[in-house]
Amino acid sequence: MTDLYYDMAGSGPVLLVVPGGAGHPMGLDPLTARLAEQFTVVTYDPLGLAHGRLGEPVADQRVEAWSDGASRVLDAVLPDGQSAYVFGTSAGAVVALDLLARHPERLRHVIAHEPPSVGVLPDGARHQAMFREVYDRYRAQGLAAAAAVMTAGLTSSEPTEVPEIQHLTRDEELANPMALSVIHVLRQFTSYTPDLGTLTSLSARLTLAAGTGSRGQLLHRTASFVAERTRSPFAEFPGGHIGAVEEPAAFAERIAETLVPVDTPGATLTT
Structure with missing residues (x-):
């Protein structure tokens, strides 16, 4: 079995947070700090990138492996007889969906924020091809060009022009969570x-x-489609795809409102 990497903060019901990208929780500290006012926040770091493994070799990733790891984290932190909330965003939302489907035993409620599970859509094959093109463009022209293709695909806009090819060295790739996501996570998770x-x-x-x-963007449509197909609630959150980083206080409040009924004493985060 692989090692488990996670951080814990706060007190109250357990809330497992599964980041997006390559699983590095960078930028999420303001969000988790607010959530820790009400929850025991367990931030999962599936590749250990924030725990000393950034820069080490990374293999292609599988949704099921991250999901199994998340289940093991819950086994390690949950007191006997208790269940956990889960919040996953982007690639982490794909993991949250798989975790609920395959390991539902001790899950209380799951929020899946903008999962890029585009294959469920009627035109999903076209969008999956776009994510493969992101990888191909990275290999041909570098990270900025890949990001331009992905932004255009998510927003249905024209790609911006990248002025020059900018390849990363292998060491630079291993030290860059965004590059690791494009190389080892994006194609696998969107398929x-x-x-x-x-x-x-x-x-x-x-x-x-x-x-x-x-x-009006691809991942809003995807989340809405999955909600409709599974007869699950659909909720809008502050900000865009990285709203958890852009608007952490409002985003944390929305998580709490979604997970805990508003008439429950202590349900509102302090200001």
């Missing part, structure tokens, strides 16, 4: 198809979410 049948049977424990700033 994953959630078990919509099983998720439908668990819809009372699932909320699909997307940012208000993502309206």
